[in-house]
Amino acid sequence: MTRRSTILEVARDAGVSKTSVSRYFGAERDRLSAALQSRIAASAKRLGYHPNQMARGLKGGRSRLIGMLVADIRNPFSVAVMHGVEQACRARGFSLMVCNTDNDPAQERDHLALLTAYRVEGLVINAAGQPSRELRSLADQGTPLVLLDRILSDFEADMVGLDNAQAIDMALAHLEERGYGELLFISEPPAQASSRQARLGRFRQQVAARGLAGETLCLPLEGGERQLDDAIAAFLVRRPRAPKAVLCANGNVTLAVTRVLQAQEARLGDVGLLGIDELEWCSLVAPGITTLAQPTDVIGRSAVDSLLQRLATADRRSPPRRIHYQAELIPRGSTRRRDTP
Amino acid sequence: MTRRSTILEVARDAGVSKTSVSRYFGAERDRLSAALQSRIAASAKRLGYHPNQMARGLKGGRSRLIGMLVADIRNPFSVAVMHGVEQACRARGFSLMVCNTDNDPAQERDHLALLTAYRVEGLVINAAGQPSRELRSLADQGTPLVLLDRILSDFEADMVGLDNAQAIDMALAHLEERGYGELLFISEPPAQASSRQARLGRFRQQVAARGLAGETLCLPLEGGERQLDDAIAAFLVRRPRAPKAVLCANGNVTLAVTRVLQAQEARLGDVGLLGIDELEWCSLVAPGITTLAQPTDVIGRSAVDSLLQRLATADRRSPPRRIHYQAELIPRGSTRRRDTP
DNA sequence: TTGTACGCGTTATCAT
DNA sequence: ATGATAACGCGTACAA
Numbered sequence: 001m002t003r004r005s006t007i008l009e010v011a012r013d014a015g016v017s018k019t020s021v022s023r024y025f026g027a028e029r030d031r032l033s034a035a036l037q038s039r040i041a042a043s044a045k046r047l048g049y050h051p052n053q054m055a056r057g058l059k060g061g062r063s064r065l066i067g068m069l070v071a072d073i074r075n076p077f078s079v080a081v082m083h084g085v086e087q088a089c090r091a092r093g094f095s096l097m098v099c100n101t102d103n104d105p106a107q108e109r110d111h112l113a114l115l116t117a118y119r120v121e122g123l124v125i126n127a128a129g130q131p132s133r134e135l136r137s138l139a140d141q142g143t144p145l146v147l148l149d150r151i152l153s154d155f156e157a158d159m160v161g162l163d164n165a166q167a168i169d170m171a172l173a174h175l176e177e178r179g180y181g182e183l184l185f186i187s188e189p190p191a192q193a194s195s196r197q198a199r200l201g202r203f204r205q206q207v208a209a210r211g212l213a214g215e216t217l218c219l220p221l222e223g224g225e226r227q228l229d230d231a232i233a234a235f236l237v238r239r240p241r242a243p244k245a246v247l248c249a250n251g252n253v254t255l256a257v258t259r260v261l262q263a264q265e266a267r268l269g270d271v272g273l274l275g276i277d278e279l280e281w282c283s284l285v286a287p288g289i290t291t292l293a294q295p296t297d298v299i300g301r302s303a304v305d306s307l308l309q310r311l312a313t314a315d316r317r318s319p320p321r322r323i324h325y326q327a328e329l330i331p332r333g334s335t336r337r338r339d340t341p
Numbered sequence: 342m343t344r345r346s347t348i349l350e351v352a353r354d355a356g357v358s359k360t361s362v363s364r365y366f367g368a369e370r371d372r373l374s375a376a377l378q379s380r381i382a383a384s385a386k387r388l389g390y391h392p393n394q395m396a397r398g399l400k401g402g403r404s405r406l407i408g409m410l411v412a413d414i415r416n417p418f419s420v421a422v423m424h425g426v427e428q429a430c431r432a433r434g435f436s437l438m439v440c441n442t443d444n445d446p447a448q449e450r451d452h453l454a455l456l457t458a459y460r461v462e463g464l465v466i467n468a469a470g471q472p473s474r475e476l477r478s479l480a481d482q483g484t485p486l487v488l489l490d491r492i493l494s495d496f497e498a499d500m501v502g503l504d505n506a507q508a509i510d511m512a513l514a515h516l517e518e519r520g521y522g523e524l525l526f527i528s529e530p531p532a533q534a535s536s537r538q539a540r541l542g543r544f545r546q547q548v549a550a551r552g553l554a555g556e557t558l559c560l561p562l563e564g565g566e567r568q569l570d571d572a573i574a575a576f577l578v579r580r581p582r583a584p585k586a587v588l589c590a591n592g593n594v595t596l597a598v599t600r601v602l603q604a605q606e607a608r609l610g611d612v613g614l615l616g617i618d619e620l621e622w623c624s625l626v627a628p629g630i631t632t633l634a635q636p637t638d639v640i641g642r643s644a645v646d647s648l649l650q651r652l653a654t655a656d657r658r659s660p661p662r663r664i665h666y667q668a669e670l671i672p673r674g675s676t677r678r679r680d681t682p
Numbered sequence: 683t684t685g686t687a688c689g690c691g692t693t694a695t696c697a698t
Numbered sequence: 699a700t701g702a703t704a705a706c707g708c709g710t711a712c713a714a
Contacts, residue, residue: 004460004482006707017685022709033683048478053458054398055707058690063395073424076417083414086441090448095455098439100427107431114436117394119345137389141345258625281622284599347691358701363693374699396691400706 005047014043025051057119066094066307067120069111069127073100077251077277077296078126081148084300085124092308094121101127103192109134122307124148124300128192131155144310146303150194156320158310160302162276162294163324164198170329171247171274171292172206178335180272181242183207183214184235186228186257187249188221199249199276213241221256232260236271243337245272251279258285273334276327287333295325346388355384366392398460407435407648408461410452410468414441418592418618418637419467422489425641426465433649435462442468444533450475463648465489465641469533472496485651487644491535497661499651501643503617503635504665505539511670512588512615512633513547519676521613522583524548524555525576527569527598528590529562540590540617554582562597573601577612584678586613592620599626614675617668628674636666 011018016036023032024040032040043049057063066089070078082098089096097120099111108127112134115123123138126148139145139157147159175183185203190196200216207214217231235244246261248254254275261268269287278293302323310316352359357377364373365381373381384390398404407430411419423439430437438461440452449468453475456464464479467489480486480498488500516524526544531537541557548555558572576585587602589595595616602609610628619634643664651657 007709008707018708019685019710020683023684026709031683036684048482050454050457052399052460052707053455054395054404054460055690056709057395058393058399058692058707059709061690073427074417074420076415079415079420083441086414090451095438095440095459097436099436100424110431113391114394116391118436119393119395141389255621255625262625262627279622280596281620281625284596284603284622284626286603286627348693349691359692360694360701360703361699363691364700367693372699377700393691396706397693398706399690399708400692400694402706 005049007049007051010040010043010047010049013047014039016040061119063119063121064094065118065120066096066122066124066304067115067118068096068098068124069108069115070098070100071103071127073098073102075252076279077294080296081126081300081303084297084302085304086300087297088301088304092304094304094308103128105130105132108132112138122146122304122311124303124307125157126150142316144307144316146306148299148303151322152194158306158321158323160299160306160323161195161325162299163326164195165202166324167276167292167327168199168202169206170327171276172203172210172212174290174329174331174335175245175247175272175274176210176212178272179243179337180245180335181212182240182244183212183247184232184244185214185216185247185249186231186253187216187218188253189218196249203247221252225256225260228256229260229263232257233264236264236266243270243272245274245335248273248275251275251277254279254282254289254291258289267338268334269336269338272337278330282330283332285334287336290332290335291330292327293330294327299325346390348390348392351381351384351388351390354388355380357381402460404460404462405435406459406461407437407463407465407645408456408459409437409439409465410449410456411439411441412444412468414439414443416593417620418635421637422467422641422644425638426645427641428638429642429645433645435645435649444469446471446473449473453479463487463645463652465644465648466498467491483657485648485657487647489640489644492663493535499647499662499664501640501647501664502536502666503640504667505536506543507665508617508633508668509540509543510547511668512617513544513551513553515631515670515672515676516586516588516613516615517551517553519586519613520584520678521586521676522553523581523585524553524588525573525585526555526557526588526590527572527594528557528559529594530559537590544588562593566597566601569597570601570604573598574605577605577607584611584613586615586676589614589616592616592618595620595623595630595632599630608679609675610677610679613678619671623671624673626675628677631673631676632671633668634671635668640666 007018007021011021020036021040086096101108105128109132122144124146131152145157147157149161151159187196187200190200219227248257274290276292278291282289282291348359348362352362362381427437442449446469450473463485465487472493486498488498490502492500528537528541531541560568587598589598615631617633619632623630623632
């Protein structure tokens, strides 16, 4: 059990000064003579030396840490974005501290305090509705922030996410083209997240604009199963004016709705189903569920880019940028009607 | 943009010494008079002071950081375990640094170096086959390690995972009871992970012991699609001696196999399907896919417990503990035959 | 090209 | 009960 060695020990072992060792592991390796370099390399290797990032951070004020706040780590969308975030961080020489809040404001505050304590240099945030005091404080201290998939009321920050209007338009165009005319849009409660509001609002507006019959249903997925079941049953039973379709505001909704439709033995396609968020199993549920895929990896990388750009240019306070990416439609059987061949 | 304040500023503002402020935020708050406490609290709050964890770590050698290495962050099983790990960390006052290696040994080494640099106090590892030099070095320096779901050859460390033998036995018993007698076990290449070897070996042994017809197929999921397709087709076409069933060694395999079975228009149940790892969509693919669920949350928490126990008792070097949890069978339609009512 | 000396923010030790 | 001071490991002026 070798104790962890310090820069001083390496210096002694190599017969050089701390400074030289520091330079060797820092950005000034070139300034060292070849002789010194190899001696230091040898000693460091033999002693298993690794610079202490804590000490580095202390000294330079640079933790090389990016923090990420995730509302629900078990949501595949979040994980996919996180994958992109992590890649981008690594590529740019940063490490990532991921915190899952389980949609709990208290956990969110705790985690923010922690990330503050570790002096993260930037923050990628996908979390609950209202900006906490901790968050404001972080922003106030000049820590670059990026909001994922949602904006916060009364809080200025960069954000990157989906072009919700385009996504809804694309969904409606597809459903219309496939002959569905009576639509039900189902979402989790929109109060929490701006993107939910955006999708909901656009749906209402465009359904009217296109002269379709459309209604909306907002309810919590946990605890609202019964209500969801009843609502869908009522929707399906009603005397049809046109073929019916359900539009799901995100992947969780798609999952819950698919469960209900199967329980009610509805035939996908005869009743249309289109979900926002592509999930690995959507192609498996016969005859395949049509989805709108988000470019998750790009979103994640873009978030980090945004962050690091603010960091590099020391540009806080310029007006927030909002980046919206286009969804991609993946047509499958759940939006192909069989009753009218 | 308020600059981040330090302990010294708080001390000055409150008219006390650094030491007292340090005590207030540390474990010795009681030793301070009520008067001092309230003055410090007020100043700290007004200045938005948070102790710098970097400095703390540097001074005390305690980073309060746990590292986690994940082979594939997009694997739901990994995420589920990670959820448990994170909960346990938080509950015990630690933060978690998660690193995804995408099954790439190079990334694994990089990440280990990073985690070393941040002086993580413990490491939860779910990663590729051979222990890298970095890993050995970490272990050698006394950092507690826990292996998740796999042991490493020629490398002693605690581990927590599934009781693979029990899982396979349970699967075979279920399939046998349901009348399947000709089995195909499909796994990703076992060289990478010990748990794959354990499942594979147990399958071979028990199939023989029970007098069943069993064969095995090992292949990489990416790039091996064609081969998988052919192998399953051959298995299905063969003249049956008994009802056939496929046993999938993990969730990824289940996904791939389900795709193939659907493409070949096999009726689930008529050809049995049982997968290790419960996934949210397994109940959705008609008539439901029978699975063996791992207690992911418990596994994650248990891993952290194991770590922290080593830490607390400063007990490195006592023989490695191995903790195995039982799988739970979730029977669904994919293992219910319809041809013999 | 290489080394000396100081400070980053904190906690631990020793006084008072 | 409180404070002064010395480390912790490192980077960086500055000096040589």
